[in-house]
Amino acid sequence: MKKTGFTFIELLFVIMIIGVLVAVAVPRLKDAFDTMELSTGALRLQTFMNYLRERAIVDGKVISLRIDNIAGQYWGKAKDDDKILKSESFPKDLEITGNNGQVQFYPNGAIDKAELKITDKKGNSVGLLTSGGYGRIKLQDQK
Numbered sequence: 629m630k631k632t633g634f635t636f637i638e639l640l641f642v643i644m645i646i647g648v649l650v651a652v653a654v655p656r657l658k659d660a661f662d663t664m665e666l667s668t669g670a671l672r673l674q675t676f677m678n679y680l681r682e683r684a685i686v687d688g689k690v691i692s693l694r695i696d697n698i699a700g701q702y703w704g705k706a707k708d709d710d711k712i713l714k715s716e717s718f719p720k721d722l723e724i725t726g727n728n729g730q731v732q733f734y735p736n737g738a739i740d741k742a743e744l745k746i747t748d749k750k751g752n753s754v755g756l757l758t759s760g761g762y763g764r765i766k767l768q769d770q771k
Contacts, residue, residue, distance in 0.1 A: 677756070690734055692730055693733070700719065725745050726743045739765070
């Protein structure tokens, strides 16, 4: 009677192939997650800025966006009020630079001209641009 099954050598060979495939795939997955974190962070800030713009119009007040990289947080508050309207955190792996960490939104729908840059720990970056006046906030890949 003939026995069927795998030999020890065949099992080792299959395990080695799987190990090589995992070793090749893991760094690529890590890069994909880092890129996703940068993109998500930029989209969240863009959405937050659009919210502040609309809030300035509705409330009829000048609203400032403030960014604190050390705390990993940005927030909006009315110029004549110390109360924070809304705040959000961002990953500590990201850094937001430009405009001295501040952008103004006006009751007539205007926005200060701003060039914000969101950079991850690997140096990849995404820009958030406003043209000033009545333009929208635009994402711009910079890598």
